[in-house]
Amino acid sequence: MRLQKAAVVGAGAMGSGIACVLSQLGIEVLLKDVDQAFVDRGVSNIKRMYDSRVKKASLTQEQADQHMALIKGTTSYDDFKDVDIVIEAAFEEISVKLDIFKTLDRICPPHAILASNTSALSISEIAAATQRPDKVVGMHFFNPAQFMKLVEVIPGVKTSRETVEAAIELCKSARKTPIEVEECPGFLVNRVLFTYMNEAVHALQEGLADVATIDEQVVAQGLPMGPFALFDLTGVDVCAHVNTFLHQQYGPRFSPAPLLKKMVEAKMLGQKTGVGFYVHSKDQVKGEAKPINPELQKLIAQVDSECKTSKKGQSRPFSPDRVLLPMFNEALYCLQEKVVQADDINTGMRSGCGFKFSLLELADKKGLAQTLQDILAYHQEQGERFRPSWLLTKLVAAGVQSLKNEKEKTLQAVK
Ligand SMILES: NC(=O)c1ccc[n+]([C@@H]2O[C@H](COP(=O)([O-])OP(=O)(O)OC[C@H]3O[C@@H](n4cnc5c(N)ncnc54)[C@H](O)[C@@H]3O)[C@@H](O)[C@H]2O)c1
Incomplete structure (x- = not known):
């Protein structure tokens, strides 16, 4: 498929990263959000991404200006009449996505591919909101989209081979690494990763090792960061939500560690609230180990007294x-x-x-x-x-x- 014009719906963290990636293909990119202030924030984010690449000399100022000039922020669908592909990156709520896809289907030309960057919702269900389910596909970028190479390409039940191949081709031309994943809860990466994240919390609750020790031992095995550092970076609430969803879908293999719920209730959500498994403060000296949240032990004690299935004292010492x-x-x-x-x-x-x-x-x-x-x-x-x-x-x-x-x-x- 020859792409001349693309659009991204949702100018938040993911949408602006994806628009940045698309603009590097030398095609016009519309970036749509519901409010001008959100559009402006998205466009400024992209400008910052390009400025930082110019600073690192991975791009000239002239190239950055050319790419930036291809991005047009908008709050309307008026210019969507001649787009070749839309990538939706709005809120992760099925009602929001169904509304967007119904509108896109009405406005976009018949040949246009409609992709969703959903992390977990059903591509088949989103596709069913349109009259072109064969042209609807999941394109799950990773955060930050402008840096992370992987894109999970997810066909829905009715997605055509041609659409899947066009999505894969687009990823490759943007120098991404696409993998094709059958539609299933969590797709591949989150599904696999959350077994590990959840298990780390179970081990912590059992008192097998402390937060920093588990993180260090795991990093020594070749992971870029430990599970608790990742929880705090992503948001304990976001992770707890994904874990609950995977538990509902797959059953006991994903039984959530009760400590996660306690942490969400206590607003210990990680970096965004200043405290999660670690304490995050602005005065933190770069390179120094972050202190472990001193309140965690109290929450673990509550879990122990409430949770009849606790394995405390019965487990083997912690091993990666x-x-x-x-x-x-x-x-x-x-x-x-x-x-x-x-x-x-x-x-x-x-x-x-x-x-x-x-x-x-x-x-x-x-x-x-x-x-x-x-x-x-x-x-x-x-x-x-x-x-x-x-x-x-x-x-x-x-x-x-x-x-x-x-x-x-x-x-x-x-x-
Ligand atoms: N943040 C991540 O790490 C990550 C990673 C992969 C996928 N995702 C998925 O990407 C999507 C976006 O996530 P995000 O983190 O960028 O969210 P975000 O909250 O940063 O941005 C979402 C944007 O969508 C806009 N929006 C909401 N409804 C809209 C509508 N009807 N039309 C146009 N714009 C609308 C919001 O105003 C907001 O600016 C979600 O589906 C999420 O699950 C997120």
């Missing part, structure tokens, strides 16, 4: 396996459900989350059989969050020891 194995296991669930191809799991976790290792090769050192035994031991100790995927059980029964060497033969056969 406790939080890494659930991710590995969930990745195999994704494979057995044909959500993605094997290689895309490694690509997704590297480009979307900055993993310095390949998730599917996590088990290579000790072998798949030992990995399954370890997951089963946690299953006995912790319950359903560690139920092994049948794909893992099957591979071990077949004598497969490493997914690295088997990727071509065995795992591609799962497709």
